[in-house]
Amino acid sequence: MKSEAVSAHLRRAPVPGVPVGGSIAAPAKRSPNGGGSIRARNESRILKAAEAVFAKKGFSGASTAEIAQRAGVPKANLHYYFRTKQQLYAAVLDNILTIWLDAMDEIKPDADPGDALARFLARKMESSRLFPEPSRLWAMELIGGARHVQPFLRRRLRRLVREKSATIEGWIAAGKIAPVAPEHLLFMIWAMTQTYADFAAQIAAVLGKDRLDAGVFAAGRETAKALVLRGLGLR
Numbered sequence: 001m002k003s004e005a006v007s008a009h010l011r012r013a014p015v016p017g018v019p020v021g022g023s024i025a026a027p028a029k030r031s032p033n034g035g036g037s038i039r040a041r042n043e044s045r046i047l048k049a050a051e052a053v054f055a056k057k058g059f060s061g062a063s064t065a066e067i068a069q070r071a072g073v074p075k076a077n078l079h080y081y082f083r084t085k086q087q088l089y090a091a092v093l094d095n096i097l098t099i100w101l102d103a104m105d106e107i108k109p110d111a112d113p114g115d116a117l118a119r120f121l122a123r124k125m126e127s128s129r130l131f132p133e134p135s136r137l138w139a140m141e142l143i144g145g146a147r148h149v150q151p152f153l154r155r156r157l158r159r160l161v162r163e164k165s166a167t168i169e170g171w172i173a174a175g176k177i178a179p180v181a182p183e184h185l186l187f188m189i190w191a192m193t194q195t196y197a198d199f200a201a202q203i204a205a206v207l208g209k210d211r212l213d214a215g216v217f218a219a220g221r222e223t224a225k226a227l228v229l230r231g232l233g234l235r
Contacts, residue, residue, distance in 0.1 A: 043081050045071045050092050051133040058140050059089050059148065086148075093141065093149065096134035099127045104186075107164045113171045114234040117189075118225050124193035125221040129214070135197035161186060178233040185228075192224045 049071035053062045064085050068075040082088035103123035106116045128135055141149060165182035172179050196203065200212050207216065229235060 039081075042073065042077065046073065046078055046081060046088070047092055047095065050088050051131075051137065054089060054092055055133040055137040055140065058144065059085070062089075064088065089148065092134060092137060096127070096131060096138055097152070099131065100124070101160065103127065104160060104164055107167050109167050109170055113168075113177050113232070114229055117228055117232075117234075121189060121193060121225050121228065122221055124189065125196065125217055125224070128193055128195075128197035129212070129217045132197035132200055135194055139194070139198045178231070180232060185232075189224070189228065192220075192227075196220050 046067065050062075050067045053067045053070060056062075062085070064078055064082075065075050067088070068078040071078065078088075082091060103120055106120040106123065108116065141147075146153060161183055164186065168177070168180070168182035168185065171177045172182075196212065196217060203216065204210065204212055209216070
């Protein structure tokens with residue numbers, strides 16, 4: 001079970017020149033009891049609270065009682081929507097993964113490499129701006145050994161990276177971009193964009209700001225785009 005609110009929010013987010021395609025992830029499962037606006041609002045509140053608590057305390061340190069209190073719902077209501085803490089944790093991670101995997105859909109064989117990579121970078125940076133807490137939670141999960149997401153990493157993500165790497169290799173073979181190790185290009189784009197969520201406190205402190213504003217993300221996006229595109233021999 002997961003909320004559709006996060007993906008919908010990103011689709012509405014203003015990212016100039018960045019069209020959003022269809023979801024790579026499986027569609028959200030609906031409850032046999034139906035799902036109206038009340039259910040959607042409650043799930044959204046619970047997931048938002050869970051993002052904050054998990055990002056601060058990790059899976060082991062978080063409790064469903066604290067998440068319910070932060071969401072402003074009885075604990076019994078939380079467990080009506082998410083039966084276990086593991087299910088709630090998986091739903092929070094699934095939301096950010098859906099957004100990230102959707103962004104990789106920009107990398108297509110028939111796409112112009114410069115436009116595709118610029119859109120991919122922009123969408124990844126926008127997800128860091130809009131949804132920093134799920135990104136930090138994902139970073140914490142990986143730093144802690146990725147115990148809960150190993151199947152995803154070794155199967156689905158590996159397959160997707162192989163698919164997108166083949167596309168990039170095709171661009172190289174066609175002389176459209178300079179030779180590069182495709183997998184490492186993707187790793188570096190992930191690192192450049194996700195650092196604005198995961199290490200926002202460090203960036204804000206160095207820049208003398210209380211928090212990162214839209215101007216910081218725009219500068220980061222354009223800098224990352226310039227480095228990647230010029231490094232690949234593009235405009």
